[in-house]
Amino acid sequence: MSTGKLKIDLNALASNWRTLDALTGPTVETAAVVKADGYGCGVSRVAKALAQVGARRFFVATAEEGAGVRQALGPGPEICVFSGHMAGDTDMIHDLQLTPMLNSLSQITRHFESLPGSHFGIQLDTGMSRLGMEPTEWHAVRDIALSQSPRLVMSHLACADEPDHSANDAQLQNFRNMTQGVSAPLSLSATGGILLPSEYHFDIVRPGVGLYGGLPFEDASPVVHLSLPVIQTRTLEEGDTVGYGCTWQADKQTVVATVSGGYADGIFRALSNNAMFWFGNIPCPVIGRVSMDLITVDITHLDQSPEQLDLLCEHQTVDDLALAADTIGYEILTSLGHRYTRRYGEILS
Numbered sequence: 505m506s507t508g509k510l511k512i513d514l515n516a517l518a519s520n521w522r523t524l525d526a527l528t529g530p531t532v533e534t535a536a537v538v539k540a541d542g543y544g545c546g547v548s549r550v551a552k553a554l555a556q557v558g559a560r561r562f563f564v565a566t567a568e569e570g571a572g573v574r575q576a577l578g579p580g581p582e583i584c585v586f587s588g589h590m591a592g593d594t595d596m597i598h599d600l601q602l603t604p605m606l607n608s609l610s611q612i613t614r615h616f617e618s619l620p621g622s623h624f625g626i627q628l629d630t631g632m633s634r635l636g637m638e639p640t641e642w643h644a645v646r647d648i649a650l651s652q653s654p655r656l657v658m659s660h661l662a663c664a665d666e667p668d669h670s671a672n673d674a675q676l677q678n679f680r681n682m683t684q685g686v687s688a689p690l691s692l693s694a695t696g697g698i699l700l701p702s703e704y705h706f707d708i709v710r711p712g713v714g715l716y717g718g719l720p721f722e723d724a725s726p727v728v729h730l731s732l733p734v735i736q737t738r739t740l741e742e743g744d745t746v747g748y749g750c751t752w753q754a755d756k757q758t759v760v761a762t763v764s765g766g767y768a769d770g771i772f773r774a775l776s777n778n779a780m781f782w783f784g785n786i787p788c789p790v791i792g793r794v795s796m797d798l799i800t801v802d803i804t805h806l807d808q809s810p811e812q813l814d815l816l817c818e819h820q821t822v823d824d825l826a827l828a829a830d831t832i833g834y835e836i837l838t839s840l841g842h843r844y845t846r847r848y849g850e851i852l853s
């Protein structure tokens with residue numbers, strides 16, 4: 505077995521959903537965001553585990569992703585599509601009973617003309633300038649849209665991971681103004697918003713990254729564990745160099761382990777000479793450049809030759825690794841490669 509082992513702890517995933525669910529009031533529904541293949545964890549197993557623990561509404565980015573979730577879950581759970589009703593999506597939305605979040609007048613028109621009476625939600629732009637209707641556009645179509653009974657009316661916060669950022673309150677006020685008198689369920693908060701005061705919670709919350717063990721949910725249980733097999737070890741003499749570009753040079757006798765995995769597996773090249781693997785409790789630095797399929801690690805200080813080294817483990821979270829790569833945990837998760845064998849620790853109860 506020469507590809508890395510990616511262990512997804514479904515029990516930790518379920519426990520994160522429960523913990524986030526408990527942070528909101530009893531009348532607030534906790535949905536689950538499973539876009540991007542369940543943040544890289546494998547959407548089929550992830551969606552089933554979350555449904556088992558109580559999630560009844562799932563969010564994805566595109567209708568194609570919604571198809572994968574419907575296949576995993578069967579009829580029943582609501583599958584909401586952030587990108588809305590795009591040209592060419594009509595059959596899929598109809599056949600798989602997806603709920604598009606309509607983002608514009610043209611999407612509203614397309615949906616009401618092609619699938620009258622079928623489920624939809626509305627997405628409003630309250631200040632992020634990314635997706636959804638702005639106040640003037642919303643004002644023009646509001647009465648028609650509301651007369652067709654949307655399943656929810658939602659917006660998204662730009663700075664929820666910075667609790668003191670003034671954009672949070674501004675977006676909250678805009679959302680309140682734009683949804684005054686709306687009787688459909690309202691949804692504003694993702695993981696970051698759940699950690700803000702309860703006035704941000706409304707009727708439905710939409711956690712994503714926190715379910716998978718990522719910040720800003722500091723109390724999350726880690727979900728993803730990654731170990732890479734050691735293919736070969738060698739002893740370098742002083743002056744020997746390692747990897748492409750000879751960017752690392754031994755200043756003494758050094759033992760190098762070459763592990764199977766590289767930037768094609770989502771282990772960013774920015775981690776060259778700049779990350780740790782772990783052998784149990786012992787950190788082992790990456791030396792030389794990360795290449796496509798291989799990484800070289802200094803194991804001089806180990807008293808044995810390891811069969812594998814850990815990259816995501818109890819000593820190193822997705823956010824620790826993200827910090828070293830100058831990115832965020834979301835990007836580490838969604839870059840997890842497709843060469844890994846994904847193994848799923850089962851739900852205990």
Ligand SMILES: *Cc1c(COP(=O)(O)O)cnc(C)c1O
Nearest residue numbers: 537660694695710711712713714
């Ligand atoms: C991705 C996304 C979420 C989930 O966000 P997290 O920060 O991962 O919890 C919720 N709502 C929208 C609109 C999103 O795009």
